Amino acid sequence: MNLNDAIKLLKKKGYKTTGKRKDILNYFEEADGYRTAKDLIQHLESTHEGISFDTIYRNLHLYNEVGILETTELNGEKHFRMNCTSHHHxxxxxxxxxxxxxxxxxxxxxxxxxxxxxxxxxxxxxxxxxxxxxxxx
Structure with a gap:
């Protein structure tokens, strides 16, 4: 899945695509592998001063729920990555x-x-x- 596919899916499901949401999606599109909410918040702090963990977790949960992100658990912490939908693997x-x-x-x-x-x-x-x-x- 890429950024454009993710935005289309969000709109199809009735969700707005705010600047923060696009920045979150862009981060995962560029990330090589799984990343944590902490990784994401550290990345976003420079452009979104005062962004909260609540906002991050709410969006990560939404993206996982609609099928944009997939999750795994590593070392007792949830990790996220852009969903691979091109083929089964x-x-x-x-x-x-x-x-x-x-x-x-x-x-x-x-x-x-x-x-x-x-x-x-x-x-x-x-x-x-x-x-x-x-x-x-």
């Missing part, structure tokens, strides 16, 4: 820097075989570790 996520690498393998074919009488509604598969750059740091 999963991620390796670096626990230090938050960067991601797509994983094309999906374990669901095997899982479905062992859960034949179950109605699977969704799934998420993530692998956590250190990227090559963080390993050498």
């Amino acid at each position: 999963h991620h390796f996520i670096c626990k230090d820097c938050g960067k991601t690498k797509e994983i094309e393998v999906c374990p669901m074919d095997e899982v479905r075989k062992s859960l034949m009488n179950y109605a699977i509604e969704d799934h998420k598969f993530e692998i956590y570790g250190l990227c090559p750059k963080c390993q050498t740091a």
Whole structure:
């Protein structure tokens, strides 16, 4: 998903696209990997003096709810990134820097075989570790 797609989706769902909202979306479009609310607020403080965590969390929750951002939990904290909607895939996520690498393998074919009488509604598969750059740091 890109900035224009996100803005169109917000408008379609009946939400306004304020300057702050566009700046938040732009931040995630440019971010390489998952980022925290703290990362976002530090980025926005220079252009939006006095922006509150409440405003940040409210918008992050909204973007996640409408499908613009996806979330994961790293080290007990929620992390966000722009939703990847182009094709089905999963991620390796670096626990230090938050960067991601797509994983094309999906374990669901095997899982479905062992859960034949179950109605699977969704799934998420993530692998956590250190990227090559963080390993050498």
